[in-house]
Amino acid sequence: MQKFNYKLNFIFSFLFLLFTTGNLLAQNADKQNWQHLDYAKDSVMGVSADKAYAEILKGKKSTPIIVAVLDGGVETDHEDLKTVIYVNAKEKLNGKDDDGNGYIDDVNGWNFLGKGDKDINYETLELVRQIRKLKQKFAVTLMDSAQMANNAEYQKLLAMEKDYQQQYDETKQTLEGISRFKQLLEAVEAKIGKDALTLNGFKSFEPSNPGEEHIKKVVIGVLEDSGMDYATFKATQVDNGYEHYYEKLNYNLNMDYMPRKELGIDDATRFYGNNHVEGPDAMHGTHVAGIIAANRKNKLGMMGIADNVKIIGVRTVPNGDERDNDVANAIRYAVDRGAKIINMSFGKSYSDDKKIVDDAVKYAVSKDVLLIHAAGNDNNNLDQQSNFPNKRYEDGGTASSWLEVGASGPNNDESLKASFSNYGKTTVDVFAPGVQIYSTIPDSKYRALNGTSMASPVVSGIAALIRSYYPSLSATQVKQIIMDSSVKVNHPVTVMVDEKPTQINFSDLSISGGVANAYEALKMADTIAKSKASK
Template identity: 60%
Template sequence: MNKHNFFKVLITGTFVVALPLFVNAQKANWQNLDLKTDSAFGISTEKAYKELLKGKKSTKVIVAVNDGGVEATHEDLKRVMWVNAKEIAGNGKDDDKNGYADDIHGWNFIGGPKGSVNFETLELTRLVRRDQERFATTTDANVAEKDKADWEAFKARRADLEKQLAEAKAGLANINGFKAALDGVVKKIGKEEPTAEDFKNFKPSNYLEERIQGIMGEQLEKGSFKDFYEDQIKEGLDYYTRQAEYNLNLDYDPRSIVGDNPNDATEKFYGNNDVAGPDAMHGTHVAGIIAADRTNKIGINGVADNVVIMGVRCTPNGDERDKDVANAIRYAVDNGAKVINMSFGKAYSWDKAAVDAAVKYAVSKDVLLVHAAGNENKDLEVENNFPTQKYLDGGVASSWITVGASGPKDDETLKASFSNFGKTQVDVFAPGVDIYSTVPGSKYKNLNGTSMASPVVAGLAALIRSYYPKLTAVQVKEIIMKSVTKVNHNVSYKKGEEGAEETVSVPFADLCVSGGIVNAYNALKLAATY
């Protein structure tokens, strides 16, 4: 799973370093606010509770968070976690005979008896590793006619992998260089946590120190040195280290931890019951957006007020495997989930047919699948982001919603700079910039991504299903699509290769099927008419 770190390129004179952006903090809960009354382009959730839902009865809905892990003990989630009442906790037995022992809050398909997978390769890496054995002695001159298409695909993937690995290694070297230069300036300033003023008063002795002074003076106007160092320098080092040592490393394979045959898509009963896993940051944040406790007067308010969160761990720090995605979907469906949030995606697919079969199963069981569009600022009309609603054998999943990310302002910046888009491939947009939600340790943090926009829509879908339980998954999708706040102006985004991008301005309606931002108030009013 791509954790979608966002970086800004800063030219320092002797090197280029990519750093995450400081984001101008929005109001916490802005995704639930109303554009007219609150001046933030949220989805009007609070308005809906106040004007439409007060005193109304609702039915509890199970929402599966198929992700990288959920902290079930979080102060703002513990009351809303799904509990498998048919299972006796801690006895090591499969009491409900569903094939998974002690699955109290869900299941972990990337774990085994001795632990859980944290870092994983990209699907690209796995495909190159598979095919380099097959084509070990193949050349353009001797390739068999029947293998030509596969050979060309392998060469393209290998080139892609080599390019990404070179960029990761360069990024790691550059950010280490920036860190060394910054550390040197900080040492000269003589303070562990210097301020913007300290940097401005610093007397640089060379051009590099002058560039550090300029960068830090600007950055520290927006936050503290400690936050900058933790969230940007250390995060940047972690990001590029993960890429170089794990994600893009042909020699790295952690799957033995699970103990299954990763190439056998028919194998379903493997894993462990640790729904948090070694890194529950992403999934916990997603879960909070959907359902953080609205009654406890602490932390944040989720979109939906009468749902429970089922944690289904299937995505590592790297790319998820199709086998695990398929089994996670089936587990969620078989254990009662009516909405499944999938805030993950990848450019390549190993076994799309297995995922398609699981999606068809979910559709047949009246389950709504909500999927993040991805964070590469790409047009999904021409680029892949798996899984997709399109089946290999033709047709599309009828109860599937793909979600792009929007920002808080109703202007040219409304499309989040990172969000993928597609006139026929992305259904709706929802808030995904600077979203404040739950993270491990009973803490809270702002994160960005279509990974944050997708659970806004999953929460809305669950809210509708909770108050109007007779509606089908297909009807809920229809209601969400029809009730968007239409955007009738252009938005801007950068197009082209990094360093040579041009800014383009297009009608928002060209970015998605519905041409708008989801709206809870409108959706619930419309649901009442069905």
């Protein structure tokens, strides 16, 4: 479900995560910008970006590269992003389509989730939309029980309804659990007093019943293990968890919710939407954009991987599942705006119209564009389970300039694979840092988030560096360089399989068997570019 997922701490089980937050915030992940560090120098499995700038790129010239962030929105005036935001010089904010591309006032990008001055925030899951579609179809189809039993599409509907009911029941149960915990916690807060909501404050608190004793134990354990202050814990672990499951139950799984119909969006053509690049919830997309290209010279907040990038925001992903038509149109729009790299930190388990997305991907490939996609946060083996969009075309073949990215942690041990990350020996291409990645969020603020959503833009940043400093290299060459130059890992890691910890060789989790590395990639790119130039 949406944007692979800055609220991922709640993907598994709220109460489980409360007791294991220390493991999620793995040792060394508290080093700000750890994704830039070098293993040999810093004992952290970063991508050696700082080393690359110091030893390979110093004194070299580069050309600007446009990177499209297909996401939920990007804050264009963030203090660390405003200098790297794409500006369409041929367009003015005057209510006219000055450049004649069909999109009025698309100065910084486009929003396919809006109409006029209104925007879509929440959406249903693709699962919900497909169930509605099939139920409507079978409501007017006359079949007897034998025909239904032998009808593949009807059996698909039954399987989806079973999946839906399971998700609905689990979501409702989890929301009720978080609600009870939140209510108890806030009662304890009132007794402690707002000025004493600290680790020591909770240690000094004298519980008057078993519920308060439980709250005290949980909060002290999390604060001690994670190093978070109480306000951060409450906001990121409790309030966000409640919000996530409330939204999922009331919007994502709501069979009667149809925001597109309510807004009257006509997406029969490519030319719909508005220029609200930020949208109503730009948390996820702003974080992604910062990882790729936050200003490296202004001494504010953090640094992006790449230093000569223009970010074009293309709002594609609501708080819910993205629609295939929007994804296809967003890819085409990004390509036509000159993007050479498209970052896609989103995905879903069902697809309504894979062909329309495949055709857009083929268009991007034909224009020498590299598409970089987050593998997802469900700890699934993608060799066995579906995830959309993907690089495998419905009519056969694969996209030659597509990178599928899993998430890794900072320690080169059994925890190297992020516990949440999807994987796949034949489907995931490479891993990259995705645990506690510190980056930009709205209102010119910063936060560390987890997810393959964070790993994908790390790779997009590396790709942008290569394409910026070695523009003669094609998208497919850049993809191969990133895979071939990845740091190979030959030891086992712990993967939860059927709810049991299992040891699997890291090399069997992806095609490349490695973690992306900017230094090694640029070194290889330099060699290939020189060889190409000499021919």
